[in-house]
Amino acid sequence: xxxxxxxxxxxxxxxxxxxxxxxxxxxxxxxxxxxxxxxxxxxxxxxxxxxxxxxxxxxxxxxxxxxxxxxxxxxxxxxxxxxxxxxxxxxxxxxxxxxxxxxxxxxxxxxxxxx
Amino acid sequence: xxxxxxxxxxxxxxxxxxxxxxxxxxxxxxxxxxxxxxxxxxxxxxxxxxxxxxxxxxxxxxxxxxxxxxxxxxxxxxxxxxxxxxxxxxxxxxxxxxxxxxxxxxxxxxxxxxx
Numbered sequence: 001x002x003x004x005x006x007x008x009x010x011x012x013x014x015x016x017x018x019x020x021x022x023x024x025x026x027x028x029x030x031x032x033x034x035x036x037x038x039x040x041x042x043x044x045x046x047x048x049x050x051x052x053x054x055x056x057x058x059x060x061x062x063x064x065x066x067x068x069x070x071x072x073x074x075x076x077x078x079x080x081x082x083x084x085x086x087x088x089x090x091x092x093x094x095x096x097x098x099x100x101x102x103x104x105x106x107x108x109x110x111x112x113x114x115x
Numbered sequence: 116x117x118x119x120x121x122x123x124x125x126x127x128x129x130x131x132x133x134x135x136x137x138x139x140x141x142x143x144x145x146x147x148x149x150x151x152x153x154x155x156x157x158x159x160x161x162x163x164x165x166x167x168x169x170x171x172x173x174x175x176x177x178x179x180x181x182x183x184x185x186x187x188x189x190x191x192x193x194x195x196x197x198x199x200x201x202x203x204x205x206x207x208x209x210x211x212x213x214x215x216x217x218x219x220x221x222x223x224x225x226x227x228x229x230x
Contacts, residue, residue: 009155032217044205044221051216090157094217103217105150107157 002027002095006106013081014114021076021109023065023091032094033074035065036105039087047089050074061085086113118142119222121206126227128193128200136191136225138206145210147189148219151175152203161204164189193227201229 005024013019025031035047048059055067065076074091091106119140128134140147146165150158160173164183178197183189193200203226207219 006157034218036219036221043223044207044219046218049216049218092217092219096217103160103219105158107155 002093002102002104004091004093004104004106006089006091006109008109009107010110010112012112012114015083016080017113019076019078019081019085019111021089021091021111023074023076023106025072025074025091025093025104027072027093027095030096032096033065033067034092034094034103035059035063035074035076036090036092037087038090044090047076081111081113083113083115085111087111119206119208119220121204121222121225124223124225126225128227128229130229131195133192133194134227136193136204136206136227138189138191138222139187140189140206140208140220140222141187142208142220143186144208144220145186146208147183148207148209149173149179149181149189149191150205150207152205152224158205161191200227202227 003026007022033050036044037047038044048057050057050067058064063078067074088108088110090108094103122137148163149161152158159175161179162181164170167186170181170183180192203224205224206222209219
């Protein structure tokens with residue numbers, strides 16, 4: 001069965017620090033990859049997604065992620081975090097088999113940005 | 116605006132009672148999902164439905180039931196058989212099947228507390 005691992009459970013950074021959140025998955029076939037974000041008191045929303053093409057994808061609010069197929073990874077990055085980036089971040093992988101697909105979420109990373 | 120509406124936002128229940136959480140979408144999506152979110156465990160799939168009058172169990176379906184009588188609606192019943200029902204419940208929808216990419220659109224969630 002496919003699985004998604006987010007190794008950083010809780011990350012604390014100061015404003016302006018750089019961010020990288022790890023995401024690894026186990027599935028050898030075709031995948032679509034996502035990062036979702038949940039700000040305090042708000043619903044989950046899509047941060048960025050990768051379907052095909054350029055493995056470096058850019059999302060909202062200055063976030064980007066790089067798909068490295070050989071490493072089964074889709075790490076999230078931001079050069080300089082802001083206090084407003086405090087949120088929980090979820091990596092998700094959609095594994096496609098024929099006409100079916102299954103979306104699996106990681107356990108999430110709570111990011112706390114201090115002033 | 117198109118979106119997903121979940122109600123109620125907060126719900127309290129006594130042990131032994133069944134409760135039903137509502138989920139309505141006006142995105143014209145075929146597929147709908149129910150997830151449970153617990154701290155440190157990410158999102159776990161309870162039930163999903165790819166089409167009206169059809170639904171499948173997810174990873175943690177025990178103690179829950181659903182129906183899909185209309186495309187727009189996918190209510191979740193948390194039964195008294197669910198041993199640990201206190202949680203945050205998220206409803207989502209997506210374009211289904213081979214046309215879908217796995218991208219989900221989420222409601223704001225319902226927080227259930229069992230007293």
